[in-house]
Amino acid sequence: MGAIWAEVKENRKLGEGIYRLTLHAPAIAPKARPGQFVMLRVAHGNDPLLARPFSIHGAAGEELLILYKVVGRGTRILSQVRTGKTLFLWGPLGRGFDLSGERPVLVAGGMGIAPMAFAARWLAAQGRPAAFCAGLPGLAGWEHLARGLEEELAGSLSLAWSSEDGSLGRRGLVTELLSDTLAAAGASSGGVLACGPMPMLRAVARVCAQRGVACQVSLEAPMACGLGACLGCAIPAAGGGYLRACQEGPVLAAAAVDWERV
Ligand SMILES: Cc1cc2nc3c(=O)[nH]c(=O)nc-3n(C[C@H](O)[C@H](O)[C@H](O)COP(=O)(O)OP(=O)(O)OC[C@H]3O[C@@H](n4cnc5c(N)ncnc54)[C@H](O)[C@@H]3O)c2cc1C
Ligand code: FES
Incomplete structure (x- = not known):
């Protein structure tokens, strides 16, 4: 560091x-x-x-x-x-994404695009196939970012959009786009990696659990030190206790999180 x-x-x-x-x-x-x-x-x-x-x-x-x-x-x-x-x-x-799976599906909601675009570029640079599902409220205000991402990733991995107002890609939530993508990928899906608002991550975790697909989520929590000392970033852990988002996370296995208590 x-x-x-x-x-x-x-x-x-x-x-x-x-x-x-x-x-x-x-x-x-x-x-x-x-x-x-x-x-x-x-x-x-x-x-x-x-x-x-x-x-x-x-x-x-x-x-x-x-x-x-x-x-x-x-x-x-x-x-x-x-x-x-x-x-x-x-x-x-913190701990980043495990990108070793074959054909992972990346999922981003809103500003979750920030780390997921880095993951997408990382995979593209290695010539590794992946799918990227990105969801926005609507295209308004995001045009430059969306077009830039499309140009950057063109030809290297499949990028699909969803928007709540239908102005970009599939109308609806990104979790619906994810369900379609996982259904199309069938058994070849190599796991889901996601970042976005907490309700979205909870829904992504649920979709993956229903389909038996491994899922990693990048969680946001209030952080004062980023070094494991202040405990401000505690995330309820499955089975009891807490995980520090800044040390054990921010990327955690979805199964390691107690979604009822988050
Ligand atoms: C690991 C991690 C990675 C992050 N990555 C990014 C990133 O790439 N890009 C980005 O824009 N932001 C990111 N954030 C969120 C970012 O840290 C906050 O938006 C920022 O600290 C807000 O500071 P502020 O002083 O402007 O707002 P504050 O005055 O602290 O808060 C203003 C409002 O924003 C809300 N808010 C504060 N923090 C968050 C948060 N984490 N999530 C949602 N709402 C919040 C508050 O509740 C309040 O309503 C990340 C957070 C974490 C924990
Ligand atoms: S931010 Fe201080 S312990 Fe995580």
Whole structure:
């Protein structure tokens, strides 16, 4: 793990409230694996005090990509950071996805695209076949990101969209698209890897359990340290007790999570 000041190479607006941050992070980027995350301080000084966790969206050479949505004060401050400034971060952190399965199905809901696009690129770079089911509320505000992902992955793995308003791909929830994809894949499905809002992950876990397909989920939890010390990120574990999202996760086997208590 590295803890560094990284220069901002770009902080680009991709849609309404959606930004892609490119950092020069030579001590972190080469070690980054899909599903891992970094803790990022969005400003110099002590306000805001706590770093924010962000999935690693990509890593190329010494550059690290973060895809983020403005939801509160920290991400609003981050969205105003200019090229050439420096930000403090530490990582890569946590356990990422196990990408060793044959023909995995990747599932992303909304900002869950951030780590799943990294996983998709990772598999594509190795020439490994995979399916990618990506769900959005609708195309509005996401056009640039959706088109960019399509161009990037064209010809390397099969990318299918769902949208709740029908403006992109199949109308409905991404879990319905996943069910269709698993039915078409039959016994050749090599497991499901998912990231998105908690209700979506719960539904993905249920679909996979019904079909007997192995499932890994990347879970979000409030995080103060990212290092296993504060216990702020506890996730109820199947069979009792808790798992720390920042240490045992953020990627966990769906079967390891107590979905009733999450
Ligand atoms: C392992 C991990 C990876 C993450 N990866 C990404 C990523 O790639 N891109 C991205 O945009 N965000 C990601 N997040 C969420 C991100 O950390 C939060 O959106 C961010 O910390 C919010 O900071 P803020 O100061 O802007 O908002 P705050 O002022 O802290 O909160 C503003 C509002 O957002 C809500 N909120 C805060 N955190 C979350 C969360 N984790 N999920 C849903 N709502 C939340 C709060 O409840 C509140 O309503 C990740 C979180 C974790 C734990
Ligand atoms: S964030 Fe502190 S223990 Fe996980």
